[in-house]
Amino acid sequence: MAAVLELRNLALGYPGLTLFRHLSLDIEAGTTLAVLGANGSGKSTFVKMLLGLTDPLAGRLTWPSGRPDEIGYLAQLTEFDRRFPIRVRDLAAMGAWRGFGLWSGLGRRGRDRVDAALDEAGILELSERSLHTLSGGQLQRALFARVILQDAPLILLDEPFAAVDQSTEAHLLSIIQRWRGEGRAVVLVVHDLSSVLDHCSHALLLGNGTATHGPVAEVLTPDGLVAQGYLSQSQASWMFRGPLDQGERAHV
Numbered sequence: 001m002a003a004v005l006e007l008r009n010l011a012l013g014y015p016g017l018t019l020f021r022h023l024s025l026d027i028e029a030g031t032t033l034a035v036l037g038a039n040g041s042g043k044s045t046f047v048k049m050l051l052g053l054t055d056p057l058a059g060r061l062t063w064p065s066g067r068p069d070e071i072g073y074l075a076q077l078t079e080f081d082r083r084f085p086i087r088v089r090d091l092a093a094m095g096a097w098r099g100f101g102l103w104s105g106l107g108r109r110g111r112d113r114v115d116a117a118l119d120e121a122g123i124l125e126l127s128e129r130s131l132h133t134l135s136g137g138q139l140q141r142a143l144f145a146r147v148i149l150q151d152a153p154l155i156l157l158d159e160p161f162a163a164v165d166q167s168t169e170a171h172l173l174s175i176i177q178r179w180r181g182e183g184r185a186v187v188l189v190v191h192d193l194s195s196v197l198d199h200c201s202h203a204l205l206l207g208n209g210t211a212t213h214g215p216v217a218e219v220l221t222p223d224g225l226v227a228q229g230y231l232s233q234s235q236a237s238w239m240f241r242g243p244l245d246q247g248e249r250a251h252v
Contacts, residue, residue, distance in 0.1 A: 001028040003064050004154050004185045005050070010059035010211075012042050012049060018057060019045065020211040025204070029153070029183045032176060034196040034216070036189075037206030038229045043189045044076070046206070047156050050187065072147045072155035072184075077140060077162050082131045088142045089114055089127040095149030113149060121145040122171055136163030144172055155179060157188040161195065173199055193230075193239065196220065205230065 003026035013019040019042035027033060035043050048054045050061075051073060072095075093114050118124040121141040131139065140160065147155060157176075161169045173195070179186055180201075190196055196203060196216060203219040205212045207228030212219050222236040231239065 001030050003028050004068075006062040006064060008060050008062070010061075011057040012045060013057050018209070020206060020209055021058070023059070023204075023211040023213065025213045027154070027185050027187065029185050030180055031202055032180050032186045032188065032200045033202045033204060034188055034190050034200040035204045035206070036191070036193070036196065036220075036230060041206035041229070042211075043206060044158055046204070047073075047158050047187065047189060050154075050156055068153050070150050070152040072150040072152035074143050074147050074155075074157045074160055076159045077136060077143075080139070080143070082134065082139055084131055086131060087127065088123060088129050088131065088134070088145075089118065091131060091142050092117055092121075092127075092145040092149060095146035096151070114145075117145040117148040118142075120148060120175065122168075137165055137168040140164050140172070141168065144175055148175070153184055155184055155186045157186065159189055159191070161190065161192060169195070193220065193225075 005027040006025075007027070008024050010023040011018055011021040012023070035046055037043050045054060049056055051071060093110070095117070096110070096113065115124060115127070118127050121144045123138055123141045123145065126134070126138060126142075131142070134142065140163065144160075147157075160172060164172070176186055176188070176199070188200075197220065200216055202214065203216045205219050205224060205228050207230055210228060212224060212228065222231075222240045225231040226233055226236050
C-alpha cells in the first residue's frame with residue numbers, strides 16, 4: 001500500500017516537556033490507525049501536528065505525493081460550539097466549500113451532494129434543524145457528513161465516538177469502513193479498546209514517554225498496555241482473561 005504520509009524519527013511535545021521520541025511510521029492508504037494513550041500522552045497533539053497546527057520537536061514529515069489540498073478533520077465534540085446559528089445542512093456543506101465556492105452558492109448538484117452525505121450519516125430528515133436542537137450523537141453524525149463532503153485522502157478523527165450510543169457508533173464505523181475500502185487513510189483517536197481491537201488495522205500507543213506503532217495485535221498486548229500506562233495490571237488481566245485470536249477479528 002502506498003504511504004500517504006511518512007513520519008521519521010519524530011519527537012513531539014512542548015518546550016520543557018517531551019511526550020515521546022523516535023517515532024517512525026508510514027500512514028498508508030486503505031488503513032485505519034487508532035491512536036491510544038492515557039490522558040496527557042499526546043494523542044490530540046499528534047493529530048494537530050498532522051494538520052500542521054503544531055510543529056514536532058524533532059524529525060520530519062514527508063508527503064510522498066505532495067500534501068493534499070484537503071485533509072478531513074473532525075475535532076473533539078467538546079471543542080464545537082453548537083450554539084452557532086446555522087442549520088445541519090449548512091454545517092455539512094462547509095466540508096465542500098472548495099468545490100462549491102464561497103460565494104457562488106450550492107446549485108442543484110451541490111445540494112444533491114449535501115443530501116447524499118446527510119443521508120449516509122443517517123440524518124437527512126434533520127437537515128433543516130438548528131444545531132442547538134441536536135443531541136450529541138446527532139451532532140456527531142452531522143460532523144461526519146461534513147467530513148464525507150471533504151472527500152479527502154487522509155481523514156483525522158479526534159474522539160469520534162464520544163457522547164454517542166452504540167447504534168450511532170456502529171453507523172459511524174460503517175462510514176469509516178467505506179473510507180478504508182476507497183483507499184483513504186483514517187487516523188482516529190479513541191478510548192474504547194474493544195472498538196480498536198475489532199475495527200482497526202494498526203495502532204499507535206502513546207504513554208510513559210514512548211510511542212509504539214504496528215499492527216493492532218502486536219501493539220495492544222497486555223504487557224504493552226500496562227508498560228505504557230494505558231491499563232493497570234488488574235485491568236489488563238480482566239480484559240485479556242480469554243484468548244484473543246486476532247486472525248478471526250473483522251477489521252474495518
